Amino acid sequence: MSSTGTNNFSGCFVALITPMFENGDVDYTGLKKLVDWHIESGTDGLVILGTTAETATLTEQEQAQVLDVAIAQNQGRLPLIVGNGLNCTRSTVEKTKKLDNLAIDGYLTVTPYYNKPSQKGMVEHFKAVAAATRKPIILYNVPSRTGVDLSNQAVFELMEIDNIVGIKDATGDLSRVSAMKQQDSSFLLFGGDDLTSQHYLSLGGDGVISVTANVEPELMQKMVKESIADNQKDAELYDEKLCLLHRDLFIEPNPVPTKWALKEKGLISSDMVRLPLVTMEPNNHKTIKLALQHVN
Template structure:
């Protein structure tokens, strides 16, 4: 169903805070041309928390229309309120998307039974595939393998983006979940080892700035060509780590502007532009990856 390199796409913005639709179109074209296997729109990296639902719907509809079935498009539909998550899912379900990426409820810190009920209700609001998204570092809760296994019994919950960076967690998920349950890494730095251990791909921040390299890395890993994949991954490790030197997507937007891919690295408050002290660090990571001279 889904595999390989999915990019957690940034949302280009103009200096006045409006969405840069021309820049967005160019960004999507870049991924279509460089082999990205799928797009995740309006997730954390897209700054969904500061973008209204009507704006999100507009962005997702435009991207889906531009892609026109060439690669899968997944929409972020996460919320920390279950009723809002259900309503959001029903609204976005009207669009020509291929599925959803649903982050765990954030800030509320629900128990496992609360997350179980939350996901069951959100998944019931659509017939499209749903990928769970576990990122404890941002949400404050950890969706445990036993809960994932129970959710995997829901017909349209087809996989998970697991961003703990733990290969032990991957093996626990493999032990608990059905063999056809999709396992995506949400941690670029350990993504290669995740795929080596049986994962199906990566939902990647690094792919924003290195789409061709990340696409090739995933293809090599999933076809068992690990020696070549390791060599490529080494050149990207600086990006994997330094793109999180400040809160995502602050560094990746700066990198895209530095590369000339985007005209602005603007973000809506409370996110702010990359601190000058970090510019050279990201620059060196881009050089190591061969993306700037």
């Protein structure tokens, strides 16, 4: 059963990385430390097994253990959302049913990638997943990674389904915020593009699901909080400190620079990622160091 309601689905959620040792094994102790650090830092929610977690390269057994460890360490202190999306509807439904008895609060369900389904195909996919659970679902639209863009019209149709409660919008298209709000003001809007997230929130977004929050959770949470409270001047000051991280954490494929930054800050023991990703090129180290310095 879930531990919190969708009332808590707002603010700064972190798209959590999966720490690994130098040999590529998952560092479960490191994961526990990160969960505690986020709770101490004021992060509003955890997203486990998303894209940033390198879920595509984790075995099913590892995914299950990452989730078990995160749930046990969190102890219901923060809302915990799990990435459940695959590019096969049947597999996504089966995975969701398997996860449904765990102490999680909802799902982040990405548009099917690689198949390039039509808008109708995506709507039917999400309807099938929603029918497999009573827990809330947040849609995830990230065209740069999936090759498909979930249209506003398709989202409007999915708003009619009780347990589809929101969307993580990583399109960077800020015009979508007001269109969504006008359609259904209770539908939760999460910015999924760190570079435009402050602007996204100022237009009426409810929160963010953030990569930058891995590295600077406290500042990100403050920026989000001030934006939602409509204290735009303060929000912009926080965002200015974060702007280089928002940009430079993507100079190489996510989460490569993020892991390097966390190791640099002494928060994880290794910046190891799994193939086909490789650790960060040495000529980019200075760029991330400067972004970290810019925060202060």
